[in-house]
Amino acid sequence: MRRMTPEEIARRNEYLRKREKRERIKDEIGHGFCVVFCSPLSIALRLLAIVSKVIGYMSSLGLIYGVYCGYKVIEAWNKGMEINNSNVKNIFIFLLLPFAAYFIFYVSDKLSFYFYTKL
Numbered sequence: 214m215r216r217m218t219p220e221e222i223a224r225r226n227e228y229l230r231k232r233e234k235r236e237r238i239k240d241e242i243g244h245g246f247c248v249v250f251c252s253p254l255s256i257a258l259r260l261l262a263i264v265s266k267v268i269g270y271m272s273s274l275g276l277i278y279g280v281y282c283g284y285k286v287i288e289a290w291n292k293g294m295e296i297n298n299s300n301v302k303n304i305f306i307f308l309l310l311p312f313a314a315y316f317i318f319y320v321s322d323k324l325s326f327y328f329y330t331k332l
Contacts, residue, residue, distance in 0.1 A: 247331050251328040251329075251331045252328075254328050255325050255328035255329045258321045258322075258324050258325035258328065259321075259322075259325040259329075261317070261321040262317075262318050262321040262322040262325055265314045265315075265317040265318040265321065266314070266315075266318045268310075268314045269311050269314030269315045269318060272307070272310040272311045272314060273311040275306075275307040275310070275311075276307060276308065276311060278303070278307050279303060279304055279306070279307025279308040280308070282300045282301075282303040282304050282307065283304045283308070285297075285300055286300050286301060286304065
C-alpha cells in the first residue's frame, strides 16, 4: 500500500468535510419534513384508531344478530326454501364489520405510534 501525498490527504479531508456537510443538511431537511408531515399524520391516524375502535365495539354487539341471520339462511337452505338476500347482507355486515373495524384500529394505531416516534 502506498503512502498518500499531502495534496491527496488535503483533497481527501476536503471531500470528507463536504460529505459531512451534505449529510448534515439532508438530516436537517429530513427532520423538518418529519415535523411538518409526521405530526399531523400521527394525530389523524390516532383519531382514526379511536373512531374505528368505537365502531368495532358498537358493531360487535351485532355479532349475535349476524349469527342468528346466518342460522336462518342455513335453515332455509336446508329446507329448500328461497334465501332472503337481506339476511345474507346482514350476515356480512354484522359478522365482518367488527373484525374490519378492529383491523383498521390495529393498523392505524401502529402507524400512529410509528409516526409519533419519528419525531
